[in-house]
């Protein structure tokens with residue numbers, strides 16, 4: 388069902404001052420595979436996301452894309468390699484319009500000399516952004532409205548739409564169902580399935596365990612910056628997953644310390 | 645989809661008056677016209693005297709050049725306090741180059757001065773770019789907040805301007821015709837001068853780049869949410885470097901503008917102008933929090949600022965009150981912004 392190994396991190400760690408946010412985490416993602424990344428608040432999930440997306444440089448460890456070791460100097464490097472990320476809260480610029488956000492960093496330019504000077508093909512981008520968002524289908528706010536005027540759920544839809552429409556290899560979704568109603572959250576799960584069907588590798592982060600159990604192939608549990616369990620989804624049920632997250636169920640790695 | 649349509653339309657029927665009233669530029673134009681009416685009533689007709697108006701426009705041009713650069717900086721979430729001292733410094737450096745190095749004096753006049761003045765313009769721009777690069781270095785590499793970084797270059801620039809000029813204006817080649825109204829035969833096109841035309845061209849180009857090009861989009865994006873900008877693949881530090889360099893270069897051009905008016909590089913020609921430039925920007929509706937603002941607003945803001953100052957002088961106000969008036973207008977503009985921001989957040 389899942390294809391070859393596309394994205395891998397080995398032993399990455401990241402400190403913020405004295406806080407050890409990630410402590411030797413390793414992860415393998417295959418084409419057409421959905422990994423659930425779970426853990427308590429502050430476990431280090433978003434930190435791992437930022438390392439994977441190139442937003443933060445890890446203090447140690449290695450990153451491999453398609454078997455080649457990479458070192459992301461900036462998110463641009465990861466984006467250009469087909470790794471697309473939805474960040475937990477701060478991924479959109481509120482003053483920009485929906486279409487400006489969708490195309491930010493990948494603008495389309497007017498033809499000819501104006502384009503050479505960086506003049507933007509605004510109408511084209513608005514039309515395409517509208518199409519992209521309608522394909523995503525969660526809620527389609529009109530593409531020329533500033534993001535600051537959207538509801539939380541509409542913003543989330545824009546962020547998801549952007550990530551989904553640009554991803555070519557890997558898509559990382561940090562709590563994409565935040566701010567969404569039950570129906571819209573269901574649509575996000577549908578989007579994840581569609582991405583998987585297209586052969587993308589997906590990393591899905593959520594605190595809603597039934598969603599994680601429903602849509603993933605593997606579940607990786609983080610606790611205090613360490614990966615304490617990494618097993619196929621069928622090895623978990625709601626209770627054992629919760630126990631592993633909170634630590635009431637001891638895992639082999641932790642006992643081994 | 646129907647939901648978002650309903651909410652975006654707001655009022656169920658009739659004329660949609662909201663965009664008109666909340667549009668900052670509309671309000672500014674209204675205030676400008678109103679004040680013009682007040683000042684020209686009560687027999688202060690001299691407000692519209694052509695030579696007075698020309699002076700206003702010439703003064704205004706200098707501030708507009710600084711305010712245009714400042715608009716980019718403020719939208720990007722920063723501030724550039726060094727613009728005033730860069731005017732002085734670049735004018736002085738141009739004076740040093742022409743007077744001390746090229747040994748030209750004030751007898752090089754009019755058409756004969758064009759060559760040296762062009763060199764002076766390049767020197768001014770280079771000086772401004774150097775200050776901009778230094779600001780960007782302090783902000784991006786050393787990691788000092790823009791307010792303090794540019795406060796430091798403000799002090800340093802003002803000091804160097806005094807040291808290199810010996811504290812006195814350096815009188816050199818001059819061509820006052822560039823700042824006087826253009827004449828076609830006997831007809832004066834007052835208040836339009838060559839210098840004012842240059843400012844108009846600069847403003848138009850800058851306004852287009854801000855509103856329609858990638859340069860402007862990235863400036864808004866960084867000021868709005870610099871993490872999002874970086875996450876979208878924008879090289880934030882490189883863009884901010886450009887923003888400070890643009891502000892520095894425009895300050896250099898403003899330095900040349902001041903030199904042309906005075907016929908000398910004066911170490912005090914830009915003193916206090918940063919306050920005026922920032923005032924024009926915030927009166928024009930640009931948020932000091934970054935992320936929003938318009939070039940048209942800045943131009944109108946600068947005009948309003950000058951109208952008030954000149955109008956009050958004309959009705960007999962002590963000129964020393966000028967700074968106080970500017971300060972009050974800044975506080976007022978920021979206060980109004982804060983108020984409407986608070987409203988929006990609800």
Ligand SMILES: Nc1ncnc2c1ncn2[C@@H]1O[C@H](COP(=O)(O)OP(=O)(O)OP(=O)(O)O)[C@@H](O)[C@H]1O
Nearest residue numbers: 403406408426427428429430431432433434435475
């Ligand atoms: N920019 C930062 N500066 C300092 N500490 C940080 C920073 N970002 C995260 N941390 C710390 O690193 C640890 C891991 O945070 P992280 O955001 O990765 O957690 P998370 O698993 O995503 O939590 P949540 O479920 O609440 O989103 C926390 O202790 C947090 O306080």
Ligand SMILES: [Mg+2]
Nearest residue numbers: 432433434475
């Ligand atoms: Mg998180």
